[in-house]
Amino acid sequence: MPKAAYLALRRGNLSIIPYRRTAMRASGSQFDGPGRVHIGANLPNSPSVAGHFILHDNAMCRLEGNFSILSGCRIDVYRGAALTLGSGYINVGGRLQCYSAITIGDGTFIGENFRAMDWDQHSIDGRDSAPQPIHIGASVWIGAGVxxxxxxxxxxxxxxxxxxxxxxxxxxxxxxxGIPAREVSDVSWR
Structure with missing residues (x-):
């Protein structure tokens, strides 16, 4: 893990640790749970890339485990939405846009330049554009650029x-x- 963060919030077992070059906007009351999150950490011998973690008004982040969000990630949890993080990490350049709910389970590892959006942000030809939750289970491996x-x-x-x-x-x-992703076989990984 990189050198110590410049600012940390600790309440009981809950820890939020933002690193340099990470813009963070949230109040301590918007975090809940027994976990810890490192925000903006970078890999050894890698340059730090600016990112941000923003909990908008009335948004919530629940920390269930020890989670790392590496440098260059941009996380936005919008008004009234909830982000739940188990244990694992999101590699560099990840982007989460949470308008409703996004859950990432324990032991889940996400490659660089990952994107998750629970809302289209617009409608096309009158089709439903309402936010719909995303749930990523436990022990999931997601490759780069997904x-x-x-x-x-x-x-x-x-x-x-x-x-x-x-x-x-x-x-x-x-x-x-694939595009769109299709199930091709059973898989077992550790």
Missing amino acids: TVLKGVTIGDGAVIGAGSIVTRDIGAHRLAV
């Missing part, structure tokens, strides 16, 4: 291949790849 769209559930133990766009649910212990 995008997960609104309303998707990724089951426990699933693996999502690099560059995939996940537009529908992926079952537990399934390998999914």
